[in-house]
Amino acid sequence: MTSQPNVTIRGPEVPNTPGSLDPVFTVEDLSVFYGDYEAVRNVDMLIGRREITAMIGPSGCGKSTVLRCFNRMNDLIPGAHIKGKILYHDENLYGDHVDPIEVRRRIGMVFQKPNPFPKAIYDNVAYGPRVNGIKRNMDDLVEEALTKAALWDEVKDKLKQNALSLSGGQQQRLCIARAIAVKPEVILMDEPCSALDPIATTKIEDLMQELRQEYTILIVTHNMQQAARVSDRTAFFTADVDSAGVRHGRLVEFDQTTRIFTKPSDKRTEDYITGRFG
Amino acid sequence: MSAPVRAAAPGSPKSLARSRPRYGEQLIKAILLISALVSIATTVGIIVALVEPTIEFFSEVSFGEFFGSTTWGPLFSPPAFGVWPIIVATLEITLIAILVAVPLGLAAAIFLSEYATPRVRKIFKPVLEVLAGVPTVVFGFFALTFVTPVLKDWFPFLGLEAKNALSAGLLVGVMIIPIVASLSEDAMAAVPNGLREGSYALGASKMLTSVRVVVPAAFSGIVAAVILAISRAAGETMIVAIAGGFKSVFTLNPADEMATMAAFIAQAGSGDASVGSIPYKTIFAVGSLLFIMTFFMNYVSARLVQKYREVYE
Ligand SMILES: Nc1ncnc2c1ncn2[C@@H]1O[C@H](COP(=O)(O)OP(=O)(O)O)[C@@H](O)[C@H]1O
Ligand SMILES: [Mg+2]
Numbered sequence: 001m002t003s004q005p006n007v008t009i010r011g012p013e014v015p016n017t018p019g020s021l022d023p024v025f026t027v028e029d030l031s032v033f034y035g036d037y038e039a040v041r042n043v044d045m046l047i048g049r050r051e052i053t054a055m056i057g058p059s060g061c062g063k064s065t066v067l068r069c070f071n072r073m074n075d076l077i078p079g080a081h082i083k084g085k086i087l088y089h090d091e092n093l094y095g096d097h098v099d100p101i102e103v104r105r106r107i108g109m110v111f112q113k114p115n116p117f118p119k120a121i122y123d124n125v126a127y128g129p130r131v132n133g134i135k136r137n138m139d140d141l142v143e144e145a146l147t148k149a150a151l152w153d154e155v156k157d158k159l160k161q162n163a164l165s166l167s168g169g170q171q172q173r174l175c176i177a178r179a180i181a182v183k184p185e186v187i188l189m190d191e192p193c194s195a196l197d198p199i200a201t202t203k204i205e206d207l208m209q210e211l212r213q214e215y216t217i218l219i220v221t222h223n224m225q226q227a228a229r230v231s232d233r234t235a236f237f238t239a240d241v242d243s244a245g246v247r248h249g250r251l252v253e254f255d256q257t258t259r260i261f262t263k264p265s266d267k268r269t270e271d272y273i274t275g276r277f278g
Numbered sequence: 279m280s281a282p283v284r285a286a287a288p289g290s291p292k293s294l295a296r297s298r299p300r301y302g303e304q305l306i307k308a309i310l311l312i313s314a315l316v317s318i319a320t321t322v323g324i325i326v327a328l329v330e331p332t333i334e335f336f337s338e339v340s341f342g343e344f345f346g347s348t349t350w351g352p353l354f355s356p357p358a359f360g361v362w363p364i365i366v367a368t369l370e371i372t373l374i375a376i377l378v379a380v381p382l383g384l385a386a387a388i389f390l391s392e393y394a395t396p397r398v399r400k401i402f403k404p405v406l407e408v409l410a411g412v413p414t415v416v417f418g419f420f421a422l423t424f425v426t427p428v429l430k431d432w433f434p435f436l437g438l439e440a441k442n443a444l445s446a447g448l449l450v451g452v453m454i455i456p457i458v459a460s461l462s463e464d465a466m467a468a469v470p471n472g473l474r475e476g477s478y479a480l481g482a483s484k485m486l487t488s489v490r491v492v493v494p495a496a497f498s499g500i501v502a503a504v505i506l507a508i509s510r511a512a513g514e515t516m517i518v519a520i521a522g523g524f525k526s527v528f529t530l531n532p533a534d535e536m537a538t539m540a541a542f543i544a545q546a547g548s549g550d551a552s553v554g555s556i557p558y559k560t561i562f563a564v565g566s567l568l569f570i571m572t573f574f575m576n577y578v579s580a581r582l583v584q585k586y587r588e589v590y591e
Contacts, residue, residue, distance in 0.1 A: 076478060078395065105481030115472035118495055128480035131490065175476070182480055 022049040024186060024216045025070060025093075030084035032065050034077065039065045040249040043084075045235055047186075052208060052217045054227035054257065057237030057272070062249025063220040066237070067188050069093075070218065071107040072100040105132055108179030112191040114171035116163035116178070121155050124163045124174055128182035141181060149177035150207050169200025173207065180211075187211065189219040193226065205230050224273055227257065234260040236269045328569060331562035338556060344563070350526035350537075352560040353546060359560070361567065363528040367536035368512055368568070371447040371522060374532065375511040378451025380504060383458025384493075387500075390459070391466035392488045403460070410456035418520030421449040426521065436533050441523030444532040449521060450514050454507040461506065465499020466492050498583045505579045509572045515540040539568045 025047035032040045040062035047053050047070075055063045065074070072093065074080040086093040093103065105128075116124050125142045134141070142159070146152040151173045155166070163174055172192055179187055189208075193201040208217060208230050221227050227234050235254040239247045253266045264270045336344070339359045347360030386406070390399050426445040430438050438444065469492050477487040493500065523535035524545050537545070543561050551557035 071479060073475065073479065076475075101481050101483055104479055109475075109479035111472060111475060111479075113472055115470070115476040117473060117476065117491055127477070127482075127490070131477075131480065131482040131486045178476075178480065 021046055021051075023047060023087075024049045024089065026085075026087040028085040028087070030066070030069065030082060030086060032062065032069060032074065032082050033080065035079035037246070038248055040237075043251045045251065045254055047216060047218060048233065049216050050212055050214070051232040052212050052219060052230055054231035054234045055218065055220045055237060056222070056224055056227045056234060057249075057252075058239065059222065060247070060249075061237040061239040063237055064190050065249065067190055067218060067220050070186070070188055071104045071109050073104075073109065075100050105182055106184050107186040107188060108182065108184035109188040110172070110175050110179055110190070110192045113195050114168055114175055116166070116171050116174050118162065118164055120160050121163050121166070121174060122159040125177050125181050128178060132182055134182070145177040145181035146174075148180050148211070149173045150203065150210070151177055167200070169196050169203060172196060172200070172204060176204075176207065176211075180215075184215070186216045186218065189217065191220050191222060194222065201226075224261075228261050231257045233257055236260060236264075236266075236272065238268055238272070324569075328562055328566045331559045332566040335556075335559035335563040338559070339563075348528040350528075350542075352557050353549065353551075357556065360528075361564070363526040364537055364539045364542050364564065365567075365571075366528065366530065367443060367518075367522070367526075368538040368540070368571075370530065370532060370536070371443050371450060371514075371518055371538055372508060372511045374444065374447025375451035375454060375514075376504070376508060378448055379454045379458050379507055379511075382451075383455045383503075383507070384462055384500070386455065386459040387462035387466055388488045388493070390463045392484060392492060403463075406456045406459055409452075410460070412453075414453060414514065414516040415520070417449040417453050418446075418517040421445040421517060421521035425449065438533045439523075439535045441521060441525075441535040442533050443522055443536050446518045446520075446522035447532065449517050450511050453514065453517065454510050457507045457510060458503050461503030462496065462500045465496035465503070468499070469495045501579055501583045505576055508575055508579075512572055512575075513540055513568065515544045519544050539564050543568075 023046045025045070027043055027045040027047075030040070030043040030045075031038055043066060045053075055067065057063055068074045069082060069086060070093070074082075082094060088103075088107075092098070117127060119127075122142055125145050126138050129136070129138065129141055143152060143156075146155060151170060154170060155161075155174075158165075163171065166174060172195075176187070176192075193204050196204065205226065208219070211217060219227075219231065233255065234257045236252045237249055238252050239249045241247050253260065253264060253269045255265070259265075260269060261273055264273065343359050344361050347358070348362045349358040349360045350363040351358040386402075390402055394402060422441065422445070425448060426438060426440065426442065429436065429445060436444070473491050473495055474487055477491045478484075482490070518538045519541045522538060522541060524537045524541060525535040526537045526542070527534065529536060543564055546557050546561050549557070551561065
């Protein structure tokens with residue numbers, strides 16, 4: 001067995017257990033609202049530095065909602081707000097002084113559907129550095145980001161071509177390169193492979209293993225095998241219906257991936273990973 | 279053993295052939311076809327109606343005089359047929375109008391599509407459409423009786439004449455703002471939201487996202503809006519007739535009175551030019567030229583759009 005600490009957080013009453021986990025994010029009693037609707041309630045999590053944390057669970061249980069709190073993407077949705085706290089290192093991510101734009105520069109994001117800009121491949125990668133006023137040699141920066149995203153060899157001869165001429169898998173790796181180019185600390189991925197074929201999916205998974213040397217990664221996936229393959233820790237979400245008949249997402253179990261998949265401590269986790277979930 | 283292939287036998291499932299003719303479908307198709315033909319026929323009709331008098335015109339006035347001289351006065355005696363003064367006036371007023379309408383119209387479109395809440399948008403869009411519905415004669419008198427005096431007051435050094443290209447151009451610009459704004463807004467609203475999210479997620483502000491992602495992605499729609507606006511501006515008659523005047527002097531100074539091609543057509547057409555006379559044929563020659571100019575602008579812009587557009591599908 002490895003010497004990683006056993007972090008099991010089952011609810012707000014259980015204290016965070018840092019151990020040797022070096023937290024980039026500390027989520028404390030987080031609830032997320034769309035207007036009056038409480039989509040997710042009472043989430044506690046620790047996101048370890050240079051680890052891959054997977055978020056799994058049935059559709060509609062609030063995985064994307066929680067993920068989008070980490071780079072304050074939900075701020076763009078009118079009426080969306082949170083209760084509770086997310087600490088980024090020691091800083092309150094939702095503190096009054098915090099600039100969401102600065103947050104998004106440090107915490108990159110890759111989306112479910114590849115969304116390259118309808119521009120040249122080169123300009124896609126250079127976009128982030130340009131809007132952030134980074135004044136480095138842009139050619140080097142673009143090459144570096146594309147190399148890290150394992151795409152350089154495939155596109156180095158056609159950097160001026162429109163990004164939409166690439167295949168879906170290449171487009172998604174381009175989106176990863178685009179995120180890397182602004183040198184974030186964390187990369188959030190919302191079902192990055194769900195629109196891709198198995199070969200392209202394998203490439204992205206291999207790439208994630210490379211990237212974890214340098215980046216902290218949070219990935220939402222509906223594919224349990226993927227979570228088992230790539231992640232260090234797994235958070236299992238589900239949705240409960242309250243007495244008024246309203247569905248709220250919540251975190252059931254959060255632990256090392258090996259434990260979630262071999263010795264889950266919650267019956268619902270076990271049912272879900274063995275495919276017996278309603 | 280294989281069963282013989284037979285036509286639908288009694289008791290077997292019904293044949294897949296159409297059981298009864300669908301007349302409704304045929305009728306709708308015919309109506310749609312006729313509607314399409316009406317607009318094509320109108321266009322062809324206009325061209326035919328323009329061509330004959332135009333050819334007759336050029337049998338009496340040489341190409342050399344029409345395009346080679348800068349004195350315009352077909353209604354004077356002796357008449358003069360150098361068309362450049364009214365071409366220049368048309369282009370100049372169109373240019374002023376576009377300089378007004380493109381920045382303001384685009385800004386309005388960006389505001390409506392990217393910044394406004396659904397509530398604000400619901401109030402603003404109808405207001406824009408009301409502006410589009412204001413009769414141009416109102417804009418014309420507003421230019422003549424309000425804008426020109428105010429400009430004279432504030433900028434006496436411009437030396438504005440009572441009728442001038444500047445006021446006329448400004449109000450033609452205001453008139454076409456709704457075209458630019460409304461069509462550009464449609465094009466921007468059609469840009470997939472995923473592109474905006476991609477930009478925000480890289481730390482771009484709303485303004486940068488609008489200018490560097492949304493506008494380029496909506497470029498072909500925006501150019502189409504501007505082309506339509508240019509065509510409307512070049513053909514606008516009432517405002518330029520009222521506020522721009524009818525004097526055809528070869529001048530570039532927007533402070534001067536100048537007649538555009540459309541203004542000339544209105545003036546000559548409302549006069550007593552008898553059918554078959556030279557002033558009458560001149561109307562058609564100028565009309566043909568305006569038609570060709572507009573067509574040419576549309577063509578060039580369409581080619582530009584082909585070349586520079588960002589396809590996002
Ligand atoms: N923009 C939104 N406005 C209102 N409700 C939303 C919005 N996005 C998601 N929801 C709701 O929040 C809940 C969680 O959604 P989501 O986070 O997308 O789930 P998941 O990613 O786990 O499938 C769902 O009930 C969904 O309908
Ligand atoms: Mg989701």
